Amino acid sequence: xxxxxPHGHRPFPxxxxxxxDPAGLAxxxxxxxxxxxxxxxxPTWAEIKAGHGQTVFLQQVTDDVAPTCPGQDAPSRCTSx
Numbered sequence: 001x002x003x004x005x006p007h008g009h010r011p012f013p014x015x016x017x018x019x020x021d022p023a024g025l026a027x028x029x030x031x032x033x034x035x036x037x038x039x040x041x042x043p044t045w046a047e048i049k050a051g052h053g054q055t056v057f058l059q060q061v062t063d064d065v066a067p068t069c070p071g072q073d074a075p076s077r078c079t080s081x
Contacts, residue, residue: 012053012054012055014055014056014057015056015057016056016057016058016059017056017057017058017059018059018060018061018064019058019059019060019061019064020060020061020062020064021043021060022039022040022043022044022045022046022058022059022060023039023043023046025046025058026038026039026046026047026048026058027039029048029056030048033048033050035048035049035050035051035056036048036049036050036051043060044059044060045057045058045059045060046058
């Protein structure tokens with residue numbers, strides 16, 4: 001269950017990471033940070049949660065191309081909700 005404020009808003013911004021293996025990446029970061037890992041039954045979505053409420057979501061993107069530097073052939077991206 002997500003931690004929310006009295007107004008229904010999460011007290012922390014959420015971050016969504018695109019990756020080819022959400023479950024594997026969630027287990028890695030969950031173990032490294034000591035956070036709780038939840039993997040969706042369809043392995044296209046996972047999340048790691050801190051005890052204080054911060055959440056990082058991981059979504060499967062099979063055709064994702066890693067960014068290249070310098071250049072914009074595969075530009076860097078950042079999404080925060």
